[in-house]
Amino acid sequence: xxxxxxxxxxxxxxxxxxxxxxxxxxxxxxxxxxxxxxxxxxxxxxxxxxxxxxxxxxxxxxxxxxxxxxxxxxxxxxxxxxxxxxxxxxxxxxxxxxxxxxxxxxxxxxxxxxxxxxxxxxxxxxxxxxxxxxxxxxxxxxxxxxxxxxxxxxxxxxxxxxxxxxxxxxxxxxxxxxxxxxxxxxxxxxxxxxxxxxxxxxxxxxxxxxxxxxxxxxxxxxxx
Amino acid sequence: xxxxxxxxxxxxxxxxxxxxxxxxxxxxxxxxxxxxxxxxxxxxxxxxxxxxxxxxxxxxxxxxxxxxxxxxxxxxxxxxxxxxxxxxxxxxxxxxxxxxxxxxxxxxxxxxxxxxxxxxxxxxxxxxxxxxxxxxxxxxxxxxxxxxxxxxxxxxxxxxxxxxxxxxxxxxxxxxxxxxxxxxxxxxxxxxxxxxxxxxxxxxxxxxxxxxxxxxxxxxxxxx
DNA sequence: TGATGTGAAGCGGTTCACAGCC
DNA sequence: GGCTGTGAACCGCTTCACATCA
Numbered sequence: 317x318x319x320x321x322x323x324x325x326x327x328x329x330x331x332x333x334x335x336x337x338x339x340x341x342x343x344x345x346x347x348x349x350x351x352x353x354x355x356x357x358x359x360x361x362x363x364x365x366x367x368x369x370x371x372x373x374x375x376x377x378x379x380x381x382x383x384x385x386x387x388x389x390x391x392x393x394x395x396x397x398x399x400x401x402x403x404x405x406x407x408x409x410x411x412x413x414x415x416x417x418x419x420x421x422x423x424x425x426x427x428x429x430x431x432x433x434x435x436x437x438x439x440x441x442x443x444x445x446x447x448x449x450x451x452x453x454x455x456x457x458x459x460x461x462x463x464x465x466x467x468x469x470x471x472x473x474x475x476x477x478x479x480x481x482x483x484x485x486x487x488x489x490x491x492x493x494x495x496x497x498x499x500x501x502x503x504x505x506x507x508x509x510x511x512x513x514x515x516x517x518x519x520x521x522x523x524x525x526x527x528x529x530x531x532x533x534x535x536x537x538x539x540x
Numbered sequence: 541x542x543x544x545x546x547x548x549x550x551x552x553x554x555x556x557x558x559x560x561x562x563x564x565x566x567x568x569x570x571x572x573x574x575x576x577x578x579x580x581x582x583x584x585x586x587x588x589x590x591x592x593x594x595x596x597x598x599x600x601x602x603x604x605x606x607x608x609x610x611x612x613x614x615x616x617x618x619x620x621x622x623x624x625x626x627x628x629x630x631x632x633x634x635x636x637x638x639x640x641x642x643x644x645x646x647x648x649x650x651x652x653x654x655x656x657x658x659x660x661x662x663x664x665x666x667x668x669x670x671x672x673x674x675x676x677x678x679x680x681x682x683x684x685x686x687x688x689x690x691x692x693x694x695x696x697x698x699x700x701x702x703x704x705x706x707x708x709x710x711x712x713x714x715x716x717x718x719x720x721x722x723x724x725x726x727x728x729x730x731x732x733x734x735x736x737x738x739x740x741x742x743x744x745x746x747x748x749x750x751x752x753x754x755x756x757x758x759x760x761x762x763x764x
Numbered sequence: 765t766g767a768t769g770t771g772a773a774g775c776g777g778t779t780c781a782c783a784g785c786c
Numbered sequence: 787g788g789c790t791g792t793g794a795a796c797c798g799c800t801t802c803a804c805a806t807c808a
Contacts, residue, residue: 324799328744332737333721350767359721362767363801370769372749378768378807395740396747414638418735426739465742489742497557497583505745507738511642513556514731515650516619518689518713520552521729523620525596548777574789586789587779594791602785602790769806779796786789 327368331391333358334365338388350381401426401489404458405467406451406478408433411493412469413443429461451481458485465489472496479506551592555615557582558589562612574605625650625713628682629691630675630702632657635717636693637667653685675705682709689713696720703730 337358341349351362369375369387372394376382392398403419405412408431416428431448433439439450449457457463466482468475468490475494482490483504492498492508500506520526561582565573575586593599593611596618600606616622627643629636632655640652655672657663663674673681681687690706692699692714699718706714707728716722716732724730744750 323750325741325750326799328750329737329741331744332734332740336719352767359723361801363803364799366768367770367800374769376768379766380808381767394744394747394749396743396745396749397740399743399747401743401746410638410642414634414642418634418638419739424736425743464746465739489746491738491742495560499583505742505750507741509733509735509738510556511733512648513553514715514733515643515689516556516621517549517553517731518715518729519620519623519625519649520555520618521620522625522688522713523618523623525618525620526547526549526552526729550777576789585779587781588777590790591778591792598791600790603788604786605789765808767806767808770804771802772804773800773802775798775800777797777799780794782792782794784789784791786787 323371327371328395330360330364330368331395333360334368335388335391335395335397338384338391341384342388346384348381349384349387351376353381397425399425401465402461402463403428403465403467404430404432404461404463405446405469406432406454406482407469407471408435408438408441408443408448409469409471412467415467415469415493416443416446426465429463430457432457454481455485458487463487465491468492468494470494547595551595552619554584554588554592555619557584558592559612559615559619559621562608562615565608566612570608572605573608573611575600577605621649623649625689626685626687627652627689627691628654628656628685628687629670629693630656630678630706631692631694632659632662632667632672633693633695636691639691639693639717640667640670650689653687654681656681678705679709682711687711689715692716692718694718 337354351365354360354365355362372390375387375390403426405416405428412431416431419426419428428446431443431446432451432454433448434451438448441448464487466487468478468482470478472494475492475496476498479490479492479498479500483501488504490504490506492506493511495510495512498506498508517526561578575589578584578589579586596614599611599614627650629640629652636655640655643650643652652670655667655670656675656678657672658675662672665672688711690711692702692706694702696718699716699720700722703714703716703722703724707725712728714728714730716730717735719734719736722730722732741750
């Protein structure tokens with residue numbers, strides 16, 4: 317029997333968190349864990365844990381809890397972490413090279429295979445072990461190296477065009493650091509990380525506009 | 541008259557987006573704009589725009605729209621972008637130095653004043669114009685330079701301790717790149733950006749576990 | 765007995781639709 | 787007439803509470 321369901325992104329994001337907790341527990345040699353103990357130890361919500369996991373099957377044993385090893389393996393499969401992913405970064409500026417450096421050394425199943433830029437003076441150089449290619453050869457390199465994840469690290473005004481280039485090359489998973497809203501085709505997953513908005517949200521908090529706010533209303537309802 | 545209200549973070553985050561749009565319109569010399577035209581041009585939701593703005597006052601003119609210049613100034617004030625912010629980054633590893641470099645050159649009201657690390661071989665060196673200090677002198681430097689924003693870019697296992705150090709130094713706005721959930725005191729704003737979870741959400745999508753998912757149920761409800 | 769899995773209630777944010785005002 | 791500002795309806799996620807089962 318199969319039940320079709322739409323699982324929310326917040327829920328799958330939490331699976332990442334759960335996996336980290338399980339990694340810790342596994343490292344400590346724990347065999348079993350209950351949603352309640354995860355709640356108290358890692359400051360999570362037990363009902364939410366059970367609901368999130370139940371989206372993907374019945375992984376637990378009633379009256380007992382979850383087997384750490386088995387649940388960990390399930391999460392790895394669900395998150396696709398049992399497969400290698402090959403990443404390219406478009407934009408070899410400050411952020412792009414930083415990310416190449418950062419991800420490049422992470423011992424994980426994501427590996428950066430290529431950087432791309434339009435600037436002739438950068439093309440051919442290397443950042444760590446990663447070579448910078450001409451954006452013109454994008455489709456070719458993506459195909460050659462079987463790249464399946466793209467990171468957009470170009471200025472906002474070029475981001476939409478880059479996204480279309482990426483999509484045309486057949487890449488289905490894109491992480492975007494350009495601070496602009498992008499339109500994406502169905503079947504392509506776009507995750508935008510907006511460092512500017514994040515900083516501004518801190519600034520907003522410091523300015524006192526966030527959280528509890530006193531809305532000023534003059535007699536006629538207009539603000540001056 | 542004053543009305544006390546709690547404004548959600550998603551709403552204030554959207555103000556950043558609106559400000560960007562207004563900057564574009566201002567650069568083009570537009571004097572007025574309506575929520576409807578913002579919707580069609582920037583792919584936003586007009587009702588949401590009106591609600592978000594109405595949280596902070598009546599900035600519009602019925603039957604007409606919003607004055608670009610005036611609304612832009614209001615948003616800048618609300619977001620606290622009329623004030624300079626001084627940033628420090630704790631952790632002079634790959635990510636920390638990358639961010640120092642990235643934010644350091646951004647022409648904005650955020651300026652990176654100091655990097656901190658525990659590693660003696662890094663202390664004293666410079667990343668661009670930003671010097672790396674001993675974490676032991678954290679409170680002192682923060683006070684000396686009037687730093688009001690901290691960025692945590694240390695490995696997960698140290699993040700909570702660093703957060704407490706930051707809080708004790710009186711900093712009220714913290715951006716965290718360590719992939720761990722942190723406990724924070726009331727009155728301190730913590731924004732966590734989890735690059736690992738973001739990548740894993742892409743991986744999850746590629747694995748087909750995201751979006752519409754077929755929940756497998758065997759006869760007895762157990763998954764094998 | 766005790767922890768999972770899950771309908772139901774609760775809650776917050778989004779969208780609708782229209783009153784109010786220029 | 788037209789667009790803002792806003793109560794009301796709507797929707798989806800979270801939390802609760804308990805039936806279920808090892």
